[in-house]
Amino acid sequence: MAAVDLAAIVAQRPLDAAPLLLGQRLTVGTRSGRIVEVEAYEGSDDAASHAHRGPTDRNRVMFGHQGRLYVYRSYGIHWCANIVCGPVDVPGAVLIRAVDPDRGIEAMWPDRPKARKQTDLASGPGKLCAALGIDGGHNTVDLLDTAAPVRLEALDAVSEELVLTGPRIGITKAVERPWRFVVDGNPNVSRPRPPGFAANPTPSGAEAPMPGSSEDG
DNA sequence: TTTCCGATGTACT
DNA sequence: GTACATCGGAAAA
Numbered sequence A: 001m002a003a004v005d006l007a008a009i010v011a012q013r014p015l016d017a018a019p020l021l022l023g024q025r026l027t028v029g030t031r032s033g034r035i036v037e038v039e040a041y042e043g044s045d046d047a048a049s050h051a052h053r054g055p056t057d058r059n060r061v062m063f064g065h066q067g068r069l070y071v072y073r074s075y076g077i078h079w080c081a082n083i084v085c086g087p088v089d090v091p092g093a094v095l096i097r098a099v100d101p102d103r104g105i106e107a108m109w110p111d112r113p114k115a116r117k118q119t120d121l122a123s124g125p126g127k128l129c130a131a132l133g134i135d136g137g138h139n140t141v142d143l144l145d146t147a148a149p150v151r152l153e154a155l156d157a158v159s160e161e162l163v164l165t166g167p168r169i170g171i172t173k174a175v176e177r178p179w180r181f182v183v184d185g186n187p188n189v190s191r192p193r194p195p196g197f198a199a200n201p202t203p204s205g206a207e208a209p210m211p212g213s214s215e216d217g
Numbered sequence B: 001t002t003t004c005c006g007a008t009g010t011a012c013t
Numbered sequence C: 001g002t003a004c005a006t007c008g009g010a011a012a013a
Helices: A006-010 A014-021 A105-111 A125-132
Strands: A025-028 A031-041 A069-074 A078-084 A093-103 A150-153 A163-166 A180-183
Touching: A006 A014, A014 A031, A014 A093, A025 A093, A025 A125, A031 A105, A031 A125, A069 A125, A078 A125, A093 A105, A093 A125, A093 A180, A105 A125
Parallel strands: none
Antiparallel strands: A025 A031, A025 A150, A031 A093, A031 A180, A069 A078, A078 A093, A163 A180
């Protein structure tokens, strides 16, 4: 199985790009992790999206070129990282909610002092930014530029039957939309799957290219 | 195990 | 002034 074409993925609208970003690697310096949980945020049509009310100083990146990083502060405490997706004139992004740490893990522990297990390191949008060292200074960087401080690296796609779909988390508007995507069985996801979470209807029984990481650490 | 809730900065009303 | 795409500690079961 060949690695995916990241440029082709981020060119799609967030809802289509989100499941395809699962399994890809997010790298910051010597640290990296494979994406295991994402949420799609569209533009004017999506009341839960920061882009819903038009461009502002904070969300301007979402209205710009695909493949860029959108970083914002959440609840005044944490950083959250998004991948801008879709055509330039259509705002949208995919929120990275969890990664499976795969390189530079030793360097993550000091930045995640509360973590006790490896699966605590990056199992949430704020956690993964701390673990990888992403902050507001990384806003707008081009993730597909191999020289960028934060970048995406193409790996094998996650087989479709391993992708679970369900409602987004931590939002108050447009709660019903099943725009959250997780890798089934991976222990690094931010929350146990809520009721109503469904496996993708593609029961073809192939082997998993990405079964999950070693539990505990 | 599950639920409840405070901390804290920024955008927006 | 209020809401918020979160996290982690405390208390209840």
